[in-house]
Amino acid sequence: MRKTRRSGWKVAAAVITAGIVLSGCSAGGGGGGGEGEPDSGDLNFVYMGDADQQKAFNALFAEFNKKYPDIKLKAVGIPSGNWATFSTTVATRLAGGQKIDIIQVATEGQRLFASKGILADLAPYIEQDQDVVDGYWDDISPNLKKFNEEFAAGPEGETVFIPGGFNTMAMYLNKDVFAQAGVAIPEDGNWTWDEFVSAGQQIKEKTGAYLVGAGSGYFADVMPWLTTNGGSTFNEDWSEPTYNTSQAVESAEFARSLVEMGLAPKPGGQFDANTAFKQGKLAILTGGRWPVLGVRELDMVDKTVVVNWPTKTGNGSPVGWDAWNIAKNSDNKQAAWTFIKFLMSEEAGSYFAEIGGTIVPARESVASSAAFTDNAPEGSTRLSEAMDFATPIPSIDQGAEAQKVIEEAWATIIAGQGEAQKTLDAAQAQLEKLVGE
Amino acid sequence: MSSTTITRVRRPGAALQRRRTALAGWLFVSPAMLLFLVFVAGPFVFAIALAFLKWDMLTTPEFVGIQNFATLFSDPILPQVLLNTFVFAFASIVTHLVLGLLLALAVNRVASRAIGYFARVAIFFPFLISWAAVALLWKYVLDPTFGYVAQYLAGIGIEIPNFFADPAWAMPAIIFIDLWHTVGFTFIIMLAGLQTVPSELVEAARTDGATSWQIFWNVTLPLMSPTMFFATIITFIGAFQIFDPIQIITRGGPQNSTTTIIMYLYEKGFQAFDMGYAAAVALLVFLIIMGVTVLQFIGRRKWVHES
Numbered sequence: 001m002r003k004t005r006r007s008g009w010k011v012a013a014a015v016i017t018a019g020i021v022l023s024g025c026s027a028g029g030g031g032g033g034g035e036g037e038p039d040s041g042d043l044n045f046v047y048m049g050d051a052d053q054q055k056a057f058n059a060l061f062a063e064f065n066k067k068y069p070d071i072k073l074k075a076v077g078i079p080s081g082n083w084a085t086f087s088t089t090v091a092t093r094l095a096g097g098q099k100i101d102i103i104q105v106a107t108e109g110q111r112l113f114a115s116k117g118i119l120a121d122l123a124p125y126i127e128q129d130q131d132v133v134d135g136y137w138d139d140i141s142p143n144l145k146k147f148n149e150e151f152a153a154g155p156e157g158e159t160v161f162i163p164g165g166f167n168t169m170a171m172y173l174n175k176d177v178f179a180q181a182g183v184a185i186p187e188d189g190n191w192t193w194d195e196f197v198s199a200g201q202q203i204k205e206k207t208g209a210y211l212v213g214a215g216s217g218y219f220a221d222v223m224p225w226l227t228t229n230g231g232s233t234f235n236e237d238w239s240e241p242t243y244n245t246s247q248a249v250e251s252a253e254f255a256r257s258l259v260e261m262g263l264a265p266k267p268g269g270q271f272d273a274n275t276a277f278k279q280g281k282l283a284i285l286t287g288g289r290w291p292v293l294g295v296r297e298l299d300m301v302d303k304t305v306v307v308n309w310p311t312k313t314g315n316g317s318p319v320g321w322d323a324w325n326i327a328k329n330s331d332n333k334q335a336a337w338t339f340i341k342f343l344m345s346e347e348a349g350s351y352f353a354e355i356g357g358t359i360v361p362a363r364e365s366v367a368s369s370a371a372f373t374d375n376a377p378e379g380s381t382r383l384s385e386a387m388d389f390a391t392p393i394p395s396i397d398q399g400a401e402a403q404k405v406i407e408e409a410w411a412t413i414i415a416g417q418g419e420a421q422k423t424l425d426a427a428q429a430q431l432e433k434l435v436g437e
Numbered sequence: 438m439s440s441t442t443i444t445r446v447r448r449p450g451a452a453l454q455r456r457r458t459a460l461a462g463w464l465f466v467s468p469a470m471l472l473f474l475v476f477v478a479g480p481f482v483f484a485i486a487l488a489f490l491k492w493d494m495l496t497t498p499e500f501v502g503i504q505n506f507a508t509l510f511s512d513p514i515l516p517q518v519l520l521n522t523f524v525f526a527f528a529s530i531v532t533h534l535v536l537g538l539l540l541a542l543a544v545n546r547v548a549s550r551a552i553g554y555f556a557r558v559a560i561f562f563p564f565l566i567s568w569a570a571v572a573l574l575w576k577y578v579l580d581p582t583f584g585y586v587a588q589y590l591a592g593i594g595i596e597i598p599n600f601f602a603d604p605a606w607a608m609p610a611i612i613f614i615d616l617w618h619t620v621g622f623t624f625i626i627m628l629a630g631l632q633t634v635p636s637e638l639v640e641a642a643r644t645d646g647a648t649s650w651q652i653f654w655n656v657t658l659p660l661m662s663p664t665m666f667f668a669t670i671i672t673f674i675g676a677f678q679i680f681d682p683i684q685i686i687t688r689g690g691p692q693n694s695t696t697t698i699i700m701y702l703y704e705k706g707f708q709a710f711d712m713g714y715a716a717a718v719a720l721l722v723f724l725i726i727m728g729v730t731v732l733q734f735i736g737r738r739k740w741v742h743e744s
Contacts, residue, residue, distance in 0.1 A: 095494035116495040268602030269580025400708035415602035
């Protein structure tokens with residue numbers, strides 16, 4: 001009897017434990033919530049930002065709180081290496097039961113979140129403040145609005161995101177190194193691959209400096225070389241990968257040739273590019289708006305100029321943009337919309353640009369204003385102008401896996417560990433499999 | 438001869454006293470039990486249940502029976518991943534045991550107390566640094582262009598391999614970094630084990646004319662075998678679950694040459710959003726570790742000297 005009772009307790013304990021832990025296995029938050037009030041309530045906002053970026057964001061949120069003191073905004077910055085990792089982190093938090101009212105999602109994660117049906121349809125809110133939204137649409141690049149509709153709609157085609165700031169890719173040139181080498185900086189910001197290589201060879205010969213870093217980041221390295229040669233990782237609607245086309249192979253081989261010619265440091269490890277830039281050991285930093293923070297810290301704003309990525313067939317750049325949304329299970333959707341309207345405002349855009357935001361403001365009026373161009377390298381407006389020829393960074397539902405395949409293949413090629421065509425053919429096959437899933 | 442019957446005298450309140458004693462015992466162990474339930478037993482049960490589901494963390498899970506296990510046995514990447522993991526674990530065990538033992542023997546023989554203490558701290562210190570810092574540090578040190586190793590060796594005409602970009606070198610580099618970071622722990626265990634070797638046995642062997650090597654091989658090593666057995670088990674369990682340096686330095690590359698089983702589990706669960714399959718992989722890890730540990734316990738009869 002005693003033995004039976006003891007076993008019974010053991011079984012009960014196991015069942016209770018299983019029940020408790022299985023109850024944690026819930027959906028990430030696909031329904032429910034409430035409207036709340038537009039100017040009061042608690043809001044949880046999650047965004048991607050390292051320690052430096054968090055300072056700028058916190059200053060922005062303090063401005064919001066001044067205007068809406070009854071909305072308790074709890075903003076959590078998640079430092080992530082890339083947007084795919086950020087999306088994964090947010091998904092994990094949602095699965096763990098964390099309530100998040102607004103998630104800042106970049107292009108790399110928008111399709112993933114939109115497709116899961118966890119974001120609210122913004123149409124009613126847009127309608128209730130149509131004037132405000134129309135004013136915003138009129139001030140952003142038509143391409144940005146178009147991309148948002150094409151690539152970030154909900155499962156029924158509904159609007160679930162409001163696009164925010166974006167980044168394109170450009171090159172930050174060290175004027176001193178170029179001057180020392182006697183290399184002219186392209187006045188209109190445009191140069192070709194051949195001119196780029198000539199400049200690098202002259203810089204190497206005269207100063208010993210490397211021309212540019214050779215990385216394998218999807219947004220920062222792979223896409224710029226592909227798009228300036230008329231290529232991309234996927235076709236226009238992201239339904240088919242195009243990673244092994246002749247343009248892609250040529251781009252990869254060109255990137256590898258920079259390492260072979262000694263114009264780029266060997267890839268594989270880690271070095272402080274900003275320090276090398278300051279010391280004149282590296283002639284070019286690449287990036288969107290984010291290198292500006294480092295350039296300011298290095299006190300090199302006046303010694304740096306922003307030019308377009310060198311071209312083979314024409315100007316090209318990837319573009320990735322932030323977007324804001326309201327989670328379906330938010331209990332304060334009206335307050336969340338108030339916060340989104342604040343983020344859309346010219347005032348917020350200008351303030352964020354001034355204090356060191358690492359994105360190009362969505363509003364063209366802000367991107368061409370002193371808020372964006374002051375204390376920034378000459379030519380910074382080229383980042384905004386690149387929107388005219390930019391390609392949205394292809395981000396299929398299996399974004400993180402696709403990114404790994406793309407970056408791994410590129411890293412193999414630029415490190416000289418694999419022949420370009422063969423490596424990209426293998427990556428293409430993996431991408432086709434992912435799209436088919 | 439009369440037998441004495443011992444009669445149990447039931448004191449009043451004895452049952453209540455026994456229950457109170459038992460309750461006190463349960464209360465004392467309850468914090469540890471709670472931690473065990475929440476962080477070990479609970480997740481374990483959860484993982485078993487999850488392995489029978491298809492779940493992407495964002496939508497409702499779906500019961501799929503044994504589909505995840507069927508996929509496990511037909512996964513073309515899994516054999517390579519398991520091979521990487523076993524290679525790492527085996528190399529880790531060998532290098533940790535050998536170097537840990539050698540360092541312990543060396544430090545144990547140091548006459549100066551001050552130098553001995555300094556050596557212990559210096560050898561153990563890397564173990565205290567977080568994996569994130571260690572991985573980033575070595576990524577800078579071994580950078581093929583700007584890293585210290587490359588720069589100093591280039592000065593004498595030696596070109597180093599591209600450790601993190603070359604599939605042939607990436608895993609050896611990770612093994613080395615892991616050794617640098619964690620040998621201090623094995624060293625401390627070995628040092629503690631050396632203290633248990635009775636000095637009179639060593640003296641007796643020396644008196645009988647045994648050489649240093651003979652003393653080491655026939656006296657010290659056998660008496661150290663329980664310690665080495667413990668170190669082997671702990672090292673294997675830790676090495677089989679290696680993740681941090683790989684996630685930070687190589688992300689499983691180049692060309693999957695450093696993708697280990699936990700890295701693979703992470704990719705499946707948190708990048709492919711296939712938590713069910715990741716749970717199945719986790720159960721496989723559990724079974725492998727348990728199986729190897731059992732084999733080690735069976736094998737101990739052959740080589741572990743029980744005094």
